[in-house]
Amino acid sequence: MLFKNIKLTVVVLLFVVVKGFSQNNYNLIPYPQQLAVQKGNFVFPSKIHVVGEQKLNKEVAYLRSLLSSYQIETAAKSGASRIELRLSADVKGEESYQLQVKPNLISIAAATPSGIFYGIQTLNQLMVLNQIGIHQKQIPALNINDQPAYSWRGSMLDVSRHFFNIDYLKRHIDRLAFYKINKFHFHLTDDQGWRIEIKKYPALTEKGAYRTFNNQDSVCMELAKENPDFEIDPRFIKVKDGKQIYGGYYTQQELRELVAYAAERHVEIIPEIDMPGHMMAAISVFPELVDGKIGWGELFSTPLCPCKEEVYTFVENVLNEVISIFPSPYIHIGADEVDKTSWEKSELCKAMMKREGMKDVHELQSYFVHRVQEMVEKKGKKAIAWDDALEGKINSDITVMYWRGWVSDAPLKAVQNNHPVIMSPTNPLYFDFFPDKSSLRNVYNMKVVYDNIPADKTHLIKGAQANLWAEKVPSENRADFLLFPRLTALSERLWTNKDIFEDYSNRLLAHYPVLDQMKVAYRLPDLCGFALESVFVKDAVLEVKNPLKGKNIHYTTDGSTPTAQSAVLPNNSLAITKPTTIKFGLFSKDGAQSKGDIYTVNYKQSTFATAVKPSAKLEGGLSCDFYNQPIDKVAKIAGKPDKQFLVSNIEVPKEAKAPQFGLKYDGYIEVPETGIYTFNLTCDDGGMLYIADRLVIDNEGPHSPIEKSGQVALEKGLHPFRLDFVEGGGGYTLLLQYSKDGCDAKNIPDSWFQRELK
Structure with missing residues (x-):
């Protein structure tokens, strides 16, 4: 049967409970380009008529199976309510659609079956989010005009x-x-x-x-x-x-x-x-598809030899069978991470390069790609x-x-x-x-x-x-x-x-x-309201903000990793009166396979750092020393800087161009009031943040972009500030934000940064 597997996806959506949202919600993802709310609701009858022309037979069958999963039968004859699928040249765009929900009619119009299908998926989400099932039978009236930004x-x-x-x-x-x-x-x-x-x-x-x-x-x-x-x-x-x-x-x-x-x-x-x-x-x-030894070079494996005709025979035979299976207009041929050292050593390749007037092995790769492209085309x-x-x-x-x-x-x-x-x-x-x-x-x-x-x-x-x-x-x-x-x-x-x-x-x-x-073992949303490295002066309260109802935060204080059987964090909070380490995470009550991060928060007792009064005059911004050297860890920054810049905030200067480099930001940060400040440092590959001569965040690399957080207790006024950062190769990320309370980290105002005049 054409749609026998559709229930793998849709039947499990039948009794979704979305707590904390209005009955008539529009929590669509992706959100439509235009959505206009209309008066009234469409009430699903026990049987509904689905209308669609012959070119839309597959989409009609899909929709009928979808409705069946919501325990809504389709009828052969039109009743008071119906769903209409309609091809229309008035709808411009290959995947565009118009969806109208009226009290007695749901209409989906598009120029192509693809557009009709995406209209059906929007209807599907509306039904899911409005909990259509045995007890709930209506969705809100609305008009949607929609199309994708990218094909x-x-x-x-x-x-x-x-x-x-x-x-x-x-x-x-x-x-x-x-x-x-x-x-x-x-x-x-x-x-x-x-x-x-x-x-x-x-x-x-x-x-x-x-x-x-x-x-x-x-x-x-x-x-x-x-x-x-x-x-x-x-x-x-x-x-x-x-x-x-x-x-x-x-x-x-x-x-x-x-x-x-x-x-x-x-x-x-x-x-x-x-x-x-x-x-x-x-x-x-x-x-026989290579010339020489088979194995691994410095980085990658031995590639096919582009100088053997039997290689192209093999490739063409493989592609012929692949193309016979996949009707897509595209075939991906890779052409990445080719270790060309075996070609440089190959006498066959040397002879071919000389014969064809090729200057280097990159041209040999181009020759291979051209040959394969011709087969594909x-x-x-x-x-x-x-x-x-x-x-x-x-x-x-x-x-x-x-x-x-x-x-x-x-x-x-x-x-x-x-x-x-x-x-x-x-x-x-x-x-x-x-x-x-x-x-x-x-x-x-x-x-x-x-x-x-x-x-x-x-x-x-x-x-x-x-x-x-x-x-x-x-x-x-x-x-x-x-x-x-x-x-x-x-x-x-x-x-x-x-x-x-x-x-x-x-x-x-x-x-x-x-x-x-849908039985997706997804990553649970992040918890917030805390810093991984936290401080308190006299006492504090760990307050964790849980974004999802129906899922509990479980925790431990003995160093063990929490599980769904660990104690539940009462009211999502815990009083802190002494240095301690708390581990906690979000867990599903129903045994779902979804998982969240396990957080380790270290609390240390501290004092407020005393504000300083620099002897030299100050100007806005920070000093930024640039080290043009192969480097992947902050600890490896050494020697004299190659260049020095003045920056208004924590940003990589446009002039800092190199495959690998280090940066040292130096100056002062002026906080407007006494308190405990949380800083969030996201970096790729590594970074270290010091404020008031205290290590606040250790985000040493090398690694892909990772955010780490830390706290520091500061008196109102100026405090020494230093941030060291390295880009180890592969594209950098550098972002420093702060907060005093809550989850919403903010960009640090430029006015907070100052440095001594030189």
Whole structure:
């Protein structure tokens, strides 16, 4: 049956309880471009008539199955109330739609079936958020005019490092459709495993789909001692020749069924066969595809040899079968992280480079990409490559997927050469990077079009996608934790594209119960109202703000990690009268798989730091010393600075340009009143904050963007201030904020910073 699996997603939404929100709410994600509230409500009858023309048969069937999951039957004849699906040339845009909810009519109009489908998903969310079920039968009347800001709204899942079965992929596709994400980038092959059946080369899956446990598995096994989400999925472990091996693959029939399932939900699957690098799973089976030894170079694995014709025969045979399965107009060919040292040593490559007049191995990579691109285009497809391919000369027909966040000018170079570009920079769209309290905001506020893109080239930026690389993602629960709710933030950025983060974060609260019912093992929202390194003078009260009703904060004071069986933090607060360490976290009452961070708050007794009176005259701002040196930790900043700047606040000077560098900010901070101040330091790669000659925050690197917080007790007036920061390579983040009470951290006013005149 065409829609037999729809209940995997929608039936579980039937009895969602969203407490704390009005009955008629509009907590839609992504939020529509235009929503106008009308008078009255649409009341669902026990049976309803669904009308749609023949071109919309699939959408009509989808809607009927959706209504059935809410225990609403569809009738053959029109009654007093009906739902009407209608194609209309008046609605402009491939994915645009108009949704009208009147007291007796729900109407969805669009120019295409895709637009109709997204209107259905908005209706679906309205029904969920208004608790349509046995007891609740109405949704508010409204008019919505809606369309996406970007055509490419994507999610990439790597199934090579760790494997996920078809059932999970279908659930993932359902979730993408629910949030109007329309592209599923399917990373099918890499060094660690070949996951797609190729009938011409059965050994690719007979051997290449399985491996003995590797160093990434070992890391997961160690982490699993404290977090069961890191346990290697036992379904994909078997014994062969007396050894445990891990892996799996998809048959072509399974993939065709997955493609059809996704198409019903208007999700396009884009397959990736990564080449010429990241091919260890293939070349280990067919060593003739390289020239020389197979193994690992300084950074990456031995790539395919671009100077052997049998390599192109192999690639074309593989691509022919891949293309026969996936109807997407795109094929992703990788072209990233190619270790070219084996080519430099190859006599075959030296001879070819001389024969073809190539100056370096980058041109050899370009030659390979051109050859593969021709194969793809001969089959009527378009090629996508990672932005590494820009290092050589590639023609503008290739779509560039930008990931190297530290190469900030790559999107500009791509559009200058007229490449279509998909944005997926490491920060903030590598969802395997561990999420923290700033992650949602960073995703929501990301720039899809960088400021340096000329106005006449912005149309080449097609959208963005989040990437989940699975080196440390061995389970479905771990994948869910990293994907959600961040994917909802990306969904709204790419569809709505408006700067309304606080409004989004309030609406998101209504979606956590929805995710619970969908069995998503998401990351619970952050707790706030405290600093990880806290101080008190006489006594204090730890007051934790819990954003979700129905979930309790459990805590310990003996150093052990809290669980759902630990004591509940009474009234979300605790009196502090002596130095102590408290560990706590948010837990679901119903045993849901969702998880939150475990927080460790250290309380130390302190005194108010005495304000100082500098002997020299002061001016506004801070001194900033720039150290142009390879560095990844604050502790390694050494020697005399290469440049000195005056900055008005904690910001990286525009002149501080280097792959790796260190900064030392120095001066005074003037606080307006005596009190205990909380500071939040987010940095990538490392930072240390000192105020009144006291260490307030230790956020030493190297690491991706992480926020840490600390407190300091200050008298009103001036206090010595120092912040050390390092950028270790890969794109930096530096943000310092403060608060005195509550969760809302603020930017520090420029007027608070002063330095001695020199």
